Amino acid sequence: MSYISKIEEFAQSCADNMADLLGLEVSIIDELGIRVSGTGFHQSLIGKSIPEGSFFEQILRTGSKGTIFDNRKDHEHCISCIFHERCTELATMGYPVMMNDQPIGVIGFIGFTAEQRDLIVTNKEKLYKFMGTISTLLENKLLLLEVTTRNCEVHEGFQQEKRAYSFNDMIGESEQFHSVVKKAKKVVNSPSTILLTGENGTGKECMAKAVHYESSRANQPFITVNCSAIPETLVESELFGYDKGAFTGANRGGKIGKFEAANNGTIFLDEIGDLPLSVQPKLLRVLQEKQVERVGGTRQYSLNVRVIAATNKSLWEMVTKETFREDLYYRINVIPLRLPSLSERVGDIRLFLSYFLKKYSHILQKNVPKLDPLLEQWFLQNEWKGNIRQLENTVEYMMNMVESPHTLTFEDLPYYLHTRQNSSSLDSMVANFERNILAQHLPLNQKEQKEQLAKMLNISLSTLYRKLDKYGLS
Missing domain, CATH: 1.10.8.60 (Helicase, Ruva Protein; domain 3)
Structure with a gap:
């Protein structure tokens, strides 16, 4: 997960407020080149990669404050962009979001009209200062999040030290809570799929982390995928990766998916009930065959991944309504663990x-x-x-x-x-x-x-x- 995507809602709120205040369109890009937030036309591009060779990509690569493009068609930095001929932006300015002296994102102001272009050109110094303030605000939000999550996102009842999670650090003395912990301890080293259920805020992600870090896979990757946060058009490529040339705007060298990134470790499929029905057959095949095929590719990559899924929905009810595949339900519901709500403890x-x-x-x-x-x-x-x-x-x-x-x-x-x-x-x-x-x-x-x-x-x-x-x- 990229840095800025961790504060996606906050970033979108900032973008909306800036757009309302300035009368310009706003985009916020993460370090992976994915548009995390956007307004106006760019809101429809959230979750998609920015074009190769684009202005924002150059700021990500160099960390420079950039410049103002008020005649984009003829600017040397725009000619390399794959959308050069189709671009309708009249003016653009960008500012990097930095963390530990490294660029982790870009804030962009965009003008599509002559009035917006004039606003950018006339007020460029003030706008740069404002962008710097917002950049610092995003950085501080991430730093506070880092302090908070250093204790395993303690709102879900765990403590963390150097990414090591232990059942002994879990908060709770109730019988209902200890019952589910006891079951989880029995299966830490099992390859079987775990399905964590329970209401929002009961600690499903931290339970998944505890299982991983108490297991023999503790020194291997723990990859989290929020199935509800990925646009439907990108779910397959995010989970399984893609080969070069798989689609317009794809990285030239292709990209590994979350399953490959989690190889020898654990993948946590959070909110699996929101996984699009169209992607469920391929996930089922990956779980059964323990192999993955990238989008646009033909090669099979072998996997050794422990799968932990979680949901706050009734998957069986979704099965009866035919919004969740029955065969996938049985495949992930091997070891069901229900986390009790706070009213039960x-x-x-x-x-x-x-x-x-x-x-x-x-x-x-x-x-x-x-x-x-x-x-x-x-x-x-x-x-x-x-x-x-x-x-x-x-x-x-x-x-x-x-x-x-x-x-x-x-x-x-x-x-x-x-x-x-x-x-x-x-x-x-x-x-x-x-x-x-x-x-x-x-x-x-x-x-x-x-x-x-x-x-x-x-x-x-x-x-x-x-x-x-x-x-x-x-």
Whole structure:
């Protein structure tokens, strides 16, 4: 996976905002020469390679700031482009995205009209400074992601050190969680295909990594493929590679696919339920024959690859609707492992809370705040539809907003969590929650019981009496 494709949504958001602000079309290219983001006409080219010999390819190769082409047809750098005769761009400027002093992408501003061309030419210095700012923004986003994923994308409950993943580092004490871990440990060195199922955010990718790095293949490649993120027209060439001349715009020397890149290691087919039906027969053949044939080629390449697939969909339901091949379903569903949702492992929420609070205290260089007891109870009772990923995002938001030293309260929650069903304000949400907490401890017939409850909730006895009266519980 290229660097910028890891922040694809963020890059597209930047492109959209720049286009709206400047009135120019925007493209963002990754280090592989693939258009990751784009606006206008270039939005239809997302996922495709830029033309050989193009301006952006030269910036990728050299890391230079480039120049402005306001007469592209006659410019020496445009003549080598395979689309030279068909190009409709009147002006283009590009700026490299750098990381560790190496170009990992290009930001491009493009003008298709005379007005856009004049805008680029007249404001080139200001636009270059702006591009430099966006380039730094993308670099910083990637650096923050690198810090985050150094702990095995901890939102899914693992810790990582030097890309080594261990089951011993997994967060969780619930019986449901340990049950699936126990099964996974039994098959780390098996060549059989694993199918990981479970809701989004339950840790499927990190489970796949743990299986790989605990196995005898640990020193071999671990290749991740997000089947839902690849345009349908490119899926086959991405998975199986292509030979030279396979299609227009292909690299002259061809390109190996993800399966070949994972040889002797593990390939993780994430969101396999989104794999186009047209590609499924070839995947089935590759899994059965353990050989791959590149697009446009005739040679068979032998493979020794452990396959781990994952989905949040019901593949069997898709089989019954004929949107997923039945033979492929049986081929990948050899060892099914279902990861439990966070609602099934409520006892682990405190562990994740503690871990994420410490993690973002370190990243944001803040003291670890205390958690209001009522808020902690709310975390335990909330329906986390996004599972561990949503829980982490909530903590990350709160840690960004909280002023240290401080106790995290309901007021620090993200806005979208302020509104509940039949509740239109934060005050009513807190009131409903407080009443439920107090109601769980009724009846309170003795003063000693009330004193104990007040102590547990970290409030004064007089405050407890007021709240009991307020909610009609006295």
